[in-house]
Amino acid sequence: MAITSANQLELLQTAEAVAREKMIDPALVIEAMEESLARAAKSRYGAEMDIHVAIDRKTGRATFTRVRTVVAEDELENYQAEFTVDQAKQYMDNPEIGQQYIEEVPPVEMGRIAAQSAKQVILQKIREAERDRQYEEFKDRAGTIINGLVKREEYGNVIVDVGAGEAILRRNEKIGRESYRPNDRIRVYIKDVRREQRGPQIFLSRTAPEFMAELFKMEVPEIYDGIIEIKAVARDPGSRAKIAVISYDGSIDPVGACVGMRGSRVQAVVNELQGEKIDIIPWNDDQPTFLVNALQPAEVSKVVLDEEAGKIEVVVPEEQLSLAIGRRGQNVRLASQLTGLDIDIMTEEQESQRRQAEFELRTKLFMDNLDLDEFFAQLLVSEGFTNLEEVAYVEVNELLVIDGVDEDTAQELQARAQDVLEAQNKAALEAARALGVEDSLIEFDGLTPQMIEALAKDGVKTLEDFATCADWELAGGWTTVDGERVKDDGSLEPFEVSLEDAQAMIMTARVMLGWVDPTELEAEEPEDDDTEEQEVEA
Secondary structure, three states: OEOOOOOOHHHHHHHHHHHHHHOOOHHHHHHHHHHHHHHHHHHHHOOOOOEEEEEOOOOOOEEEEEEEEEOOHHHOOOOOOEEOHHHHOOOOOOOOOOOEEEEEOOOOEOOHHHHHHHHHHHHHHHHHHHHHHHHHHHHOOOOOEEEEEEEEEEOOEEEEEOOOOEEEEOHHHOOOOOOOOOOOEEEEEEEEEEEEOOEEEEEEEOOOHHHHHHHHHHHOHHHHOOOEEEEEEEEEOOOEEEEEEEEOOOOOOHHHHHHOHHHHHHHHHHHHOOOOEEEEEEOOOOHHHHHHHHOOOOOOOEEEEEOOOOEEEEEEOHHHHHHHHOHHHHHHHHHHHHHOOEEEEEEHHHHHHHHHHHHHHHHHHHHHHHOOOHHHHHHHHHOOOOOHHHHHHOOHHHHHOOOOOOHHHHHHHHHHHHHHHHHHHHHHHHHHHHOOOOHHHHOOOOOOHHHHHHHHHOOOOOHHHHHOOOHHHHHOEEEEEOOEEEEEOOOOHHHOOOHHHHHHHHHHHHHHOOOOOHHHOOOOOOOOOOOOOEEEEO
16 A cells, blocks of 8 residues: 555545544544554664654545654663764754654555555554543443343343443342343443443443432432432332422422322333332431431331431331331331441330349449449439439539438449459459550550450550550440441440540540651541430330
8 A cells, every 4th residue: 555646545445434433533543643654664674763754634645754852862762763962963953862853754655465454553553542431421420320222141141232332230239130132221320331451331320229229310300400419229120119308399299299290200100110118208317207207107216316327226016016017127228228227126015124123233333343233323324314423523513413412422332433443444454464554555655544445355455556546446436337336345445535536546546656756647626425314205
């Protein structure tokens, strides 16, 4: 193939035709042609040469040039593409390092092998341009619904034609036992678009909670307009779902708007989701109230919320227990996903028994440690005292409100509690030292002897060990694994150390060790965190 032929416009015509067919920029095709011609020229003139080719965008004429760069004498490596200042003087006036000398070289004729190689380069460039175009087209469509055509099924995964390419609906993203045949129309949610080596990968889903939210947005104009907002969605795909909605217009009922006239709107979504039953729940910023709504249709007697632990206890009448839990735990599981809280459900009788057990345990604690009779110990528990620290260090006035307690009795109670605590602290400190705890940790401000003993049992024996801990390793926390909330126990969790307290102590230890510059830390006062349980009557 001779580039010098009269029909130079063929290059431009070919580029235009290919670009139109593949829906890419013609300039990309011409660049690929330039690269392939340059590669053919290097095989003719020598691979070490720096050959460039420029195709005129109007005439189609290909210009071949050789580029040589001026380099320092001790840096000269490639004699074909580089030369020294002295060597460049015969071609250039006052050459300087870094300058380039460009000269035109005769065009080459492509042999059969060179032409085949050029074709491969062009095809590769076109494939890359197609992939880039496909990625750019779909990257901003992640999070939206698209209609596609089923092409085939491979090992349970469905390959879907989405117009400008193919996408994959994995087996675990299908609802229940859905099966599709080639050319079936399918509505799917674009879950993710990734740029990978083999080209952009478009991942689809029909089980994602966002799919349901987008379907409601299509069916309910108020959601599309922003008057109603979907705050949370929890799904057991193909079986049941819960969706929480809120209205920003007091005259519009969010639940009614989503249900529609005679259930027309919600029914359209149910039909798309293979009959999945949908509970539409009004959102409430108050978590216990929202949870009562989320557990519908079960009736709730009482909710006890522990915000720090992200845990909530729900008390229901005996006859409502199975309804609240649902078949195979479905109702409570969906309510937990919707609220983001770990939910324990118990009957009124179970709660009464638990409270009675706690009452007896605290009563025995005061009887054994403070040498009190059962009646007096029960009075302390009834007034809200739960441990020896509260008795030992509370204001005397708070003890005087107990029937039969005068100032002398109150002081005696506090003295006994303080003696017991001192003995316990001494024993804990001796146990910690026996486990190998160093003075650097014992002298750290904010750790009680019992805390130090607990840390030692978990292998934290020096200030350096303590400074390398993560906050959740001390305070405990919750992580979500496969959709289930899993508890991580913390070394200091029994002592009600919050995540904020743990972070502050760890950072203090790092400053003391010189690992962190205190001037770089932002001085922020930790907010008071009310960790007491809240009880809300339903």
